[in-house]
Amino acid sequence: MVRYFFEDVKFEYKDRRFNNSWLKIVAESEIRQLGDVNIIFCSDPYILKINLQYLGHDYFTDIITFDYCEGKRISGDLFISVDCVRENAAFYGTDFQEELHRVIVHGVLHLIGYDDHTDEDIATMRSKENYYLELRKSLPR
Numbered sequence: 001m002v003r004y005f006f007e008d009v010k011f012e013y014k015d016r017r018f019n020n021s022w023l024k025i026v027a028e029s030e031i032r033q034l035g036d037v038n039i040i041f042c043s044d045p046y047i048l049k050i051n052l053q054y055l056g057h058d059y060f061t062d063i064i065t066f067d068y069c070e071g072k073r074i075s076g077d078l079f080i081s082v083d084c085v086r087e088n089a090a091f092y093g094t095d096f097q098e099e100l101h102r103v104i105v106h107g108v109l110h111l112i113g114y115d116d117h118t119d120e121d122i123a124t125m126r127s128k129e130n131y132y133l134e135l136r137k138s139l140p141r
Contacts, residue, residue: 023037025135026132033074063079063107066079080104
């Protein structure tokens with residue numbers, strides 16, 4: 001089950017049911033089962049606090065993923081900075097919603113086991129993100 005939370009940010013996320021169906025398809029396509037995934041939308045200051053407290057990193061980021069997976073069942077917390085997603089959308093010249101969904105699927109791909117530390121990992125992650133974003137566009141509403 002995917003749940004949505006809002007911390008330190010005025011933001012409304014619509015299309016939750018559609019998003020949940022999409023994420024279930026992503027998990028199943030990767031031979032996983034969608035477990036409990038919490039998507040926590042927050043501000044830059046909030047995610048910086050999480051980054052410092054739990055990871056010891058003193059910088060802003062668009063997403064922090066906490067993995068609670070067991071076996072093939074994916075579960076975790078995805079902290080997403082709405083501020084950073086907005087800035088990235090402007091920087092990359094893309095739509096805010098598209099960038100937001102890229103970040104969400106990026107976090108889910110981390111839970112599935114993909115990483116982004118090497119150039120090869122980054123290329124694989126980006127390819128998967130693009131694939132699942134295109135899939136999302138093709139799904140019936």
